[in-house]
Amino acid sequence: MPDINLERRCKxxxxxxxxxxxxxxxxxxxxxxxxxxxxxxxxxxxxxxxGVHFAGRLEAAYQANLWLRIAGRVLxxxxxxxxxxxxDLERQAASVPWEVWLTPGAPLRVQVALxxxxxxxxxxxxxxxxxxxxxxxxxxxxxxxxPAAAGDEQAQSLLVRGQERRAxxxxxxxxxxxxxxxxxxxxxxxxxxxxxAAALLLLCxxxxxxxxxxxxxxxxxxxxxxxxxxxxxxxxxxRGFAFENWPCHRAAAWQHLxxxxxxGALASAPAAILARDHQARPLALAQENAALAGVxxxxxxxxxxxxxxxxxxxxxxxxxxPPYGKRLGSVRQAxxxxxxxxxxxxxxxxGWRCGVVLYRPEWAGLLGLKEEARLAAPFGGLxxxxxxxxxxxx
Numbered sequence: 001m002p003d004i005n006l007e008r009r010c011k012x013x014x015x016x017x018x019x020x021x022x023x024x025x026x027x028x029x030x031x032x033x034x035x036x037x038x039x040x041x042x043x044x045x046x047x048x049x050x051g052v053h054f055a056g057r058l059e060a061a062y063q064a065n066l067w068l069r070i071a072g073r074v075l076x077x078x079x080x081x082x083x084x085x086x087x088d089l090e091r092q093a094a095s096v097p098w099e100v101w102l103t104p105g106a107p108l109r110v111q112v113a114l115x116x117x118x119x120x121x122x123x124x125x126x127x128x129x130x131x132x133x134x135x136x137x138x139x140x141x142x143x144x145x146x147p148a149a150a151g152d153e154q155a156q157s158l159l160v161r162g163q164e165r166r167a168x169x170x171x172x173x174x175x176x177x178x179x180x181x182x183x184x185x186x187x188x189x190x191x192x193x194x195x196x197a198a199a200l201l202l203l204c205x206x207x208x209x210x211x212x213x214x215x216x217x218x219x220x221x222x223x224x225x226x227x228x229x230x231x232x233x234x235x236x237x238x239r240g241f242a243f244e245n246w247p248c249h250r251a252a253a254w255q256h257l258x259x260x261x262x263x264g265a266l267a268s269a270p271a272a273i274l275a276r277d278h279q280a281r282p283l284a285l286a287q288e289n290a291a292l293a294g295v296x297x298x299x300x301x302x303x304x305x306x307x308x309x310x311x312x313x314x315x316x317x318x319x320x321x322p323p324y325g326k327r328l329g330s331v332r333q334a335x336x337x338x339x340x341x342x343x344x345x346x347x348x349x350x351g352w353r354c355g356v357v358l359y360r361p362e363w364a365g366l367l368g369l370k371e372e373a374r375l376a377a378p379f380g381g382l383x384x385x386x387x388x389x390x391x392x393x394x
Contacts, residue, residue, distance in 0.1 A: 117162030211316030220286025324359030
């Protein structure tokens, strides 16, 4: 197929239309993600359980992948249709211009989720969709997609969802989960995921204008996410995305968006960002991660014990992911530790605001915060509470 013919198809099927997208989030984070989208100026923003709908041209997906700190991935809705019998799926799958979206011969993973669907067999669903894509590409003299190997995060993913009498075909625009920013050297013990760290910061209204302290920094995730946010750096600026491998990818538009992001970034964080830990090994790891993220100069690292070290100049925002329960000790040990944290906060940090990851929501009272906001989200097989509040002045 001549290149100019493919270009015409891309213009008609991918570049010109307004598409429907869905940003997947961890349950509980949908309102924060919707607020991010509104700030980016994306259209048709509608939070629902499990994510946020939005609409726009192809560049809207580029923008969302580059800038969203809380989303897990961004899906492009190829088809959304009523399904009563297998012929409905076959017809819809055959109508997709696969040559625009799939690189010939490249690995493809079809993921099927059925819930009380008229389509009863996930294996057959996968077979129908793969056959439709292969037939379309073969008609144009192009190689069929190959089955993706298990664990291949770089393979293109296609999601088929069937619920009752409706079904949808969606293409993953992101690739690896968006919390994988591209900078982490290694995690350390029970590292906080980047999207949850960003969620805590945004829940607390952090914008970089006030000092920030993470006194239990571990691998440095909170401090690094804070530095990226304070400097207005895009969280996706150091990684690749699935859409970059599409035949219809608009490389010039993508480079323009990244250049705009670079021009809008601040040279340094406006206020101090401090990361402390009483152990040398996690502190060294946090410093390495900050260097890989390009924010080493924005974060001051110190080996200090939170219970004895003096507070920095403030007031500001104190954020932390304390050791908790099943991950780093017993529930009783974690509760006693939270009680000690609350005593230290009240004694040394009056007037500061505090954001914390809680293993159990009832432990909020141990901290003695004047609560401002909270939400629950899954993390590592657990459900944690993100809590934001102020430390009263006595």
